[in-house]
Amino acid sequence: MNIANRGVRQLADSSRKLTLEQSSLAEHYPAHSTDGTTLHLPLTSQYWPKAVHEELKHQHWSKSSISAHIDLNAWQGFLKDLPRDPYVNTRWKRMSWLHLNDQHEVETLGECPMAQGGRFNDAASMADRLRYYAPLEESFTEREDVRAFVKAWADMWGIGPREPILMQITGVRGDGTIDPLQGQGIHADGCKYLSILVVNRENVSGAINTLYRDKAGSELLSTTELAPGEVLHIHDDQLFHSVSSISQENAGQHFERFIIIINCAFIDEFQNRMLRRHFPGAVLNESK
Template structure:
């Protein structure tokens, strides 16, 4: 690990310790459970309702609930150990690169930074910058219901073996009077396939997802508020999206909103350059 990467890891680890000590988050979250035997996991091809496939083909987006396919409480238990985002101090985040191997099983790849070119990130502090984050915990990525979700998600989009999949857990929390996250402008994430899954939503209002046909926001398609366990699928190369800011419903009480973002098949050349460098055997969107 080079010096820059080691420094980011040390910062993330230090922030995690401070968060746990000051926020008392160990008591706020359930202990992650490893036994998912009570869940009856469907086959990847049967994971999503037929309406999801029809809506994606017709309108490039769809919304579904997977509360019956995952142990949502167990997934929420992994939030307490999220490190503070070293680039956005008011957020917490982990991310890992995954793929399906030739046996169609989920595997975790090595480290590769998140990289968004200026075309896909309007923030001057983020555009054309390499960002390194602590990986998702192994006890999370090896859960049976997590692997089933990733396989079903890849099957839904037609993602094949060795195509890098980026999976993030990210969000905000605190005890102040207003959420520090003031929404995100209209944007695309620089990929073909994108889904947003809400893990929890506590003492907040707002965070309304809006989809547009154009980046200027003149052709509005839909607005939706995602509840825990609901997921929004988007053809990211066909549509644009935004999320409104959130505020506390009860001022002074703990608030938080955490989501999983999962995406694949990048059209951002900056990200693809990093993927080629770190995963030379990967199948990328720009490869014939």
């Protein structure tokens, strides 16, 4: 190696070392929310309480709160510009495919439709259909607390580089009573790892999450109501889940409930066919 090339190599190594050191410092020091309060952004490996890992190992589900790690008010601000779901008129939604790159940083992938086979989604309007949605806003996916959440979530499940992660913001708003699942009832989402995070819940009753051992619902495991900032983790290939319909607490006043759904490691062959087509370099569950 000549002197010029050695100098370029040393400069690149120094730059990479500085980037890694800055990343490490960002994990150790707190960030600030939009209202001036301090966010606690722990190391990725310390993001979740130990009980979460134990519960997932032994009962295949767990519930925790990440309110201290995210600026919930800022996240709620992204609900205002959600477009209406073109397939379910009473719902609003955005979604994006993400992954961790080889440096374990969060990246947004290109477009790939949501695809659920009838085995996992038996609603007549959804089964075996390709669905395209507007992507998550870049100003949302580039937030420090959003990236920290995605990295910690992937670490919790053992998700590696280039495994596609689907992240959705979806929910309902308006008047009256709405079934958020639009007839899905007890179901699985066709993946191994699934989490549901409530972003806001305003003037609503209902929306009770229920977990079952079987799709028939004869073996009930747990019921839980999620408050904003709380997240329910599910081994989706081991359990089934449902959510009850919601209604206004105060008639005539606006209500809404929005959630983030994040999942990975798809076992639905219909979805995997689309992922192979749109992301040829992706690491899929079936090829691991």
